[in-house]
Amino acid sequence: MYRVRRALAAAVSVGLAVSLAACADSERGEGGEGDNNATLTIAGTGKPKNFDPIFNDDGESFRPARQIYDTLIQNKAGSAELEPALATKWDVSPDGKQITFTLREGVKFQDGTDFNAEAACFNLDRWFNMKGAAAQSQMIYYQDVFGGFAKNETDAGGDPYYKGCQATNPTTAVMSLNKFRGALPAALTLTAFSISSPTALKKYDADKVTQSGDSFTYAAYATEHPVGTGPYKFESYDASNGTTTLVRNEDYWGEKAKTAKLVIRTIEQESARKQELESGAVDIIDFPAAQDWKALEGKGMKVEVRPAFNVLYLGMNEKNPKLKDLRVRQAIAYAINREQLVKTKLPEGAEVAKEFMPKTLTGYADDVTEYKYDPAKAKQLLAAAGATNLSLKFYYPTEVTRPYMPDPKAIYTSIAADLTAAGIKVEPVARPWNGGYKDDIQQAGKHDLHLLGWTGDFNDAYNFVGTFFGREKPEFGFTDKAAFAAIAAADGEPDATKREEAYKQVNRDLLGKYLPALPISHSPPAIATAGNIDGLVASPLTDERFYTVSKS
Incomplete structure (x- = not known):
């Protein structure tokens, strides 16, 4: 069957x-x-990391959140098609800088308070006005979609797309943007942008996030009292x-x-x-x-x-001077037998990924640089780069199974064996998924190589390449401003045909010119x-x- x-x-x-x-x-x-x-x-x-969606970016945290909360717009069950949720309709202005939401009437938050336009705007303004570097650093999706905050307190913040929100009447909320954003309004289906009760957010001091070393502590709202409008209410967490x-x-x-x-x-x-x-x-x-x-x-x-609306990739952290050399990253790519990995470690129907997004997305390019398994070429490139004694810390996660990575240790073992055969010394570092791995990779950038991936959240090329490479991140140590600008230009192009071609060129450059990571598979x-x-x-x-x- x-x-x-x-x-x-x-x-x-x-x-x-x-x-x-x-x-x-x-x-x-x-x-x-x-x-x-x-x-x-x-x-x-x-x-789950916690139950405040805005501070999360992983499926295990989003699983309960999807039952507790609603978003303004959602994906139709079984597809990536947009359909009404808390908003019954939405109208985008001709210049794309204003989105008017007509909101559902008679909706109550689980604490008995009213959902209305003021509540919708409260949430949008809350994210934009978030204070504190610790809190902002945990808002991965917000930074990816909205660019920056009213006052950026981390190096990752950029110029904000969001300008403001006005509740013109109880059932109408108007979101204004500083410039056209191609990923909107589809990105508002993201669980991270679930709508919370303003009363509960204020009562339980939701914006208070503190950091101690690599650990983060969240307010009672996120750990004990999440309140949305969804079909299930939070009772307890052990x-x-x-x-x-x-x-x-x-x-x-x-x-x-x-x-x-x-x-x-x-x-x-x-x-x-x-x-x-x-x-x-x-x-x-x-x-x-x-x-x-x-x-x-x-x-x-x-x-x-x-x-398989996902991708698994091997990240290469250019914070390491050796990995800054494109030839070394290319050598790593040629050293890995992705065909054998997909055949032996992934489900039937999995396939080798040519680029960082599925071929069903507009902007997929068939003519990207490909890295066929060639250990001899890998050794030649390492020698040319003066990296014949290369030693790398290879991080992989434990205590988790991901849609794109069913058995992290098995996948690590296969790749590590290929790298070793090409003359690269591998030091394994295994860390629990929500017990240090993601923070080590995404916040501290402690690794040289790492396994990670992505299941698409909405039907747009930016949700893949922009999320990964739209700005500087500790995950890759990738700092090329021309690449960031090209992705921003593709997302900001209102003409659909030109936008498609712009994303195709982004994909060509990511694989041929930059190679900040190696796409492994779609599973x-x-x-x-x-x-x-x-x-x-x-x-x-x-x-x-x-x-x-x-x-x-």
Whole structure:
């Protein structure tokens, strides 16, 4: 059964926003509403960092947030197509500098306060006016989409796109921009831009973020009292085992959740998640190993395979003087047998990535520089660069499974073996995903090489290449202002045809001229459920919302 769904997925263009919901519906049958008082238990792969979406950028933190909060605009279930959420419609001015949102009436936050235009503007203004370097450094998505703050307190901040927001009446909010932003309004579907209760934000001092070394501490709003307008309300979080408990929001403005309680357990090991599903201890597991898909279905489970709207890459930190030399980065690229890696370590349907975004996105270029496996050429380039004794710290994450990286250690081991064979000494550094890895990579830049990737959040080239390389980041140590300017120019080009060509040139330059990282693969991730679970719609964005799911 999963093979049929995967064949369909391979033909789906996410850029055309074709929904997978019909495929899911065809296999659900009549099903019924199930037990309205049931508890739905999901096994996630890592602990959430916190529950304030603006301070997060990873799927395990966004999984509970998507159930607690709503955004102004959302993606239609099973696709990347935009649809109304808290905003029933949005109108963009001819110059793209003003977006007028018509807001849904009668919506309440989970603390009983009203959602209205003032609340929408409060959230937008909150992000723009955020104070403190610690808080700003954690707002990765905000910096990527909106460029900068009212007062930048980190080196990463730039000129802000956001200008202001005006509530012209209770149901109309007008967002003004300083200049055209191609990624908007689609980027407002990002979970990071979920709308919080202004009353709760103020009551629990939400903007207070402190840093001690590489660790960050968040306010009570983010750890104990998140308040949105979504179908489930926050009840508790057990930090000792990473278990989040949510309960149905009986006052939800839309379709009420079909289960009374939603429990998200952290089970880091894929084999343990599978065993818990088979035993009936959990109802849904994310990212089952590809070799288990057929066996799970043979035991009565359901396996949904999402299209591969993602990329895995090997980052190369140019903070290291040796890696500043393009020839060394090219040598690393030639040293890696990506074809063999994809064939042996990734699911059926995975493919070698030519560039940093899926081919379904407008701006994908077929004629980029390619780095076929050639260890002899790698050694020649190292010799030419005077780097025959190259030694690199290679970071990889533990305690996590990602859609693009089902087994980080196995992928690291394969790449490290290739690099060693090319004469590069590799020092492994394994760090927990939300226990130091991301901060070491994205904040401190301690690494030389690292594994990371991305599942697309919205249907735009900027969401990939702009997120990675649109500005200077510790992750890559990449400082070429011409590259940043080219990406900004592509995003700021209102003519669709010119914009497409501009992004194609960006992709050509990233692979041929700069090579700040090496794209490894695009991999189709799966989600599996028990046989008595109905109503799940798998998302190419891994943007599943569980209020539609019933349990019989």
